[in-house]
Amino acid sequence: MKIKKQEFQNFQQLIYKEFGISLSDRKTTLVQSRLRKWVQKLNLRSYQDLYEYFLNDTSELYLLADAITTNVTSFFREANQWQYLKTYLSTCTEKKLRIWSGACSSGQEPYTIAIFLKENLKDFNAWDIKILATDLSKDILKKAMKGEYSQKEVEGLTKTHLQKYFLKSGETYKIKQEIKDMIIFKSFNLVTGNYSIFKNKFNLIFCRNVMIYFDKKTQYQVINKLKNLLSNKSLLLLGQSESITEPVQSLQIVTSSIYQKKV
Ligand SMILES: C[S@@+](CC[C@H](N)C(=O)[O-])C[C@H]1O[C@@H](n2cnc3c(N)ncnc32)[C@H](O)[C@@H]1O
Numbered sequence: 001m002k003i004k005k006q007e008f009q010n011f012q013q014l015i016y017k018e019f020g021i022s023l024s025d026r027k028t029t030l031v032q033s034r035l036r037k038w039v040q041k042l043n044l045r046s047y048q049d050l051y052e053y054f055l056n057d058t059s060e061l062y063l064l065a066d067a068i069t070t071n072v073t074s075f076f077r078e079a080n081q082w083q084y085l086k087t088y089l090s091t092c093t094e095k096k097l098r099i100w101s102g103a104c105s106s107g108q109e110p111y112t113i114a115i116f117l118k119e120n121l122k123d124f125n126a127w128d129i130k131i132l133a134t135d136l137s138k139d140i141l142k143k144a145m146k147g148e149y150s151q152k153e154v155e156g157l158t159k160t161h162l163q164k165y166f167l168k169s170g171e172t173y174k175i176k177q178e179i180k181d182m183i184i185f186k187s188f189n190l191v192t193g194n195y196s197i198f199k200n201k202f203n204l205i206f207c208r209n210v211m212i213y214f215d216k217k218t219q220y221q222v223i224n225k226l227k228n229l230l231s232n233k234s235l236l237l238l239g240q241s242e243s244i245t246e247p248v249q250s251l252q253i254v255t256s257s258i259y260q261k262k263v
Contacts, residue, residue, distance in 0.1 A: 001039065003032040007047040011035070011064075014051065018058055019065045019136060020191030020218035027068055034067040066137045069213055073105040075112050075156035078208065078240050082112075084255055085204075086120055088235065096128045098202045102190055102226070103210035104133035107144030107183075108153070111175055113206070114182040115157075115165050134188035145185045147175035190222050201231040208257075209239035220246055227251050230261040 011031060012023045023031070032047075039050050054061050076082060097117070101110040110133035121127055135141050154162060154173050166173040190210065205226050211219050226236055227248055236251065236259040238244070244251065244259060254260045 001036060001047070003028065003035065003047045007051060008032075010048070010051045014054060014058075014061070015065065015068070016215075018061055018192060019189060019213075020215075020222070021065060021069065021213045022215045022218075023068060030068060031064070034064055062137055063139070066139060071105045071137070071140050073108045073209070075108045075154060075161075076116075077109070077112070077156065078237075078257070080240075080256070081237055081258060082116060084258055085116065085235075089117075089120060092203070095123075095126050097130070097204070098200055099129070099131045099204045100202045100206065100229075101131065101133040102188070102205060102207040104135050104141075104144055104185070106140050106153075107133065107147055107175075107185075108149075108156075109133070109206055109208065110144070110183045110185075111147065111165075111179060112156075113204075114179045115161060117182075118165075118179070129182060131183045133183050133185050136187065136189050138187050141185055141187055147180055149173045149175075191218055195225045195229065198229055201234070202229055203231060203234045204237065205230060205235070206237045208237060209242070211238060211242045216245065219244075220248070223248055223251070227261060232261055232263050234261050235259065236261070 008028055008031065015021050015023050035047055035050055039047060042050070042053065044050050044053065099113055101113060104110050110131050113131055117129060118124055133144060135144070149172070151171060154166070162173060165176050165179050167176060190207070191214065207222070207226055211222070214222065223236070223244055227250065230236060235254070238257045238259070240257050242257060244253070250261055250263050251259045252262055
């Protein structure tokens with residue numbers, strides 16, 4: 001069954017409204033193949049019926065967002081940022097850190113943060129640290145919470161990291177409980193989510209390699225909301241290929257893809 005132009009446009013608008021994701025016409029075949037399975041599973045007659053189904057209940061629509069975005073991630077991604085963070089940490093006067101990984105995918109990003117802090121804070125036990133890790137996709141969050149990775153997935157880690165922070169079971173590397181305990185996983189949509197649930201400000205917000213899915217207007221809105229959750233001198237980290245194109249008040253670039261709040 002072929003998706004009609006109008007039906008595709010309806011989904012384009014819905015995906016944009018729900019997730020801020022701009023879906024190009026080039027994704028028609030991908031979207032069609034994903035939607036066809038649902039049409040069959042739900043015994044519907046057309047893509048239009050499915051669209052109306054989703055208008056009433058968008059709870060499963062994230063699966064479509066999953067199909068059109070990528071969950072690609074890795075441990076210690078964006079090497080230069082970790083280098084910068086070493087210097088940044090040495091300037092922190094209070095031994096308290098609140099950190100948010102805003103599109104955490106399968107967990108490599110928040111686990112890297114935890115490992116990085118363990119490795120780089122001299123008196124680690126004296127620090128009060130909380131890491132929040134969120135993603136739109138409930139399925140990818142399940143994998144993140146499990147914290148189990150294949151040989152290929154742990155490629156960014158050194159032998160020492162693997163020995164210290166993972167348990168090996170067959171071909172699987174399982175993140176140790178002490179690292180897991182540093183992180184709280186939750187689902188959160190960066191575009192439509194209610195930011196007022198965050199009662200405390202963050203010192204570091206990682207929002208890496210997700211802005212690419214948003215158009216300029218949505219990027220600007222999301223960055224402003226994130227900025228409001230940063231305390232003074234705190235950092236916003238984007239992906240290496242992402243940048244803030246329009247000036248955002250009280251947010252200044254400090255090095256490539258890292259921005260600092262200055263009030
Ligand atoms: C390419 S991964 C980036 C993972 C990690 N931040 C990194 O840089 O390695 C993009 C992630 O963004 C998530 N995502 C896409 N749209 C989102 C939205 N509106 N709100 C929250 N997460 C979203 C996807 O589910 C996916 O896991």
